[in-house]
Amino acid sequence: MACRTNIRILRCSILPTSRRCNRQSEKRQGTRHGAIAWRKMNGSRRVIPFSIVSDRDKSEKPGKMAALNLRISPKTVQQQIVEKLREAIVEGMFKPGDRLVEADLCEMLGVSRPSIREALRSLEAERLVSIIPNRGPQIPVLTRDHATEIYQVRALLEGEAAYIAAKRATPEDLKLMRASLAAFGKAVRASDMQTEVSATSEFYSHILRMCGNRIIEETLHGLLARINFLRAHSMSQPGRAKHSLQEMKAIFEAIAAKNGNAARNAAVRHVENAHLSANAAYELSKADDSAA
Template sequence: MPPDLNLRISPRTVQRETVDKLRLAIFSGLFQPGSRLIESQLCTQLGISRPSLREALRSLEAERLIEIVPNRGPSIPSLTWEVATAIYEVRELLEVEAAGRCASRISPEQLRELDKSLSAFEEAASSNDSLAQVMTAADFYSIILANCGNPILEEVHRGLVARISFFRGRSMSLDGRAQSSLAEMKEIYESIAAGDEKAARKASKNHLLKAKAAAKMSMDSAT
């Protein structure tokens, strides 16, 4: 082995992996809204120290995926329809505009990447992998946002991705929703591929309205 090759894993790598795993656990519904997170149990499950865990929890708190209350510890925020409505309203403002702008700006290479992300979502929908559905749908929209020609719009949306994925997971939990989402996302893709800004905006808005309705049904059934 070359003497200058350092294989030590840095604390930052441990923290990043911890954040990723906890984020996925939240998206998948392993931790239910309103439930407390017991630090000692998480340390054992993740095989990490308490300081590393607390650094990860602070990152998740910044993403609004958990809340840390003094003398009570971390917990998953309770879902309210008011919060969900606000998220979907902002999504409509950002994603509908991004889809329209993307239709007139995306390069052939990036269009192929968008097609690949759609295929990945289709595979996740076919295999009924709810977590993969959430992540591949996020990838699909991240490509659209990255090609909308407005870095501020993309930046604002990126700050909401974690909470969008949280509610997307609830929406996708309904029977048949993943296949419906696939059809809606294909319509968005086809409009963008055709360079039709108006159709892309319409398809994106239609997708969001149906996703919002599905999320409402999922949340109502959980109460």
């Protein structure tokens, strides 16, 4: 019931966007028909408003057209559904082993069953949902061994990424990293776990971008949802977020000093300490389940 109440709060943030998108679609459709009539009347594409100029027209005046291309693409309802469900899973609103009943999700989010099914398939690709024949979708149980394997991969790849980033960091890169650290520090002081997780992800995204190794980036991106799930559990331990802030500062300072070895060691130490914290959270959760 608590899960249902928490997610129902998000329902209103999806539906108005859907209606707004429909109205915008109708406006664009009307504008497009008007443009066609305008072309027929004037016999030239030169008088078409810039907002509906085709790619072919843009190529004729690339500089001017690029400067005038101000159209914004709003998020689709489908993207919002995926994001809301991912957020609910990562934050623990659904527990490992829980079944996800499509009818309940439709009621909670106020969307159609086909939309829910498509969102669940997207989350299955991220390994956040398992769709089991004759049973339906459920939250997979992330075993302790599986979590250990993820932390081992993280230590290897994030350590190497930090080493390379230290050699390539620019003043602008350091500015972005510093901003992510500031956001994380603010979230720690406010005990805002959601922002703690997102700011940590942003901090590491800068490191991966700087390192320039696409294989490292793609591999870690494929683990991102599960990494964030484990981060949330790790940071749930008392005092862990404050220690994490100091460890991330050590990574930043090593990269800023262009000391690759120190950056690698700091990144590996951060992952190892997060692993220890996640193990402690796992033991506590296991003890609570036994007591229940």
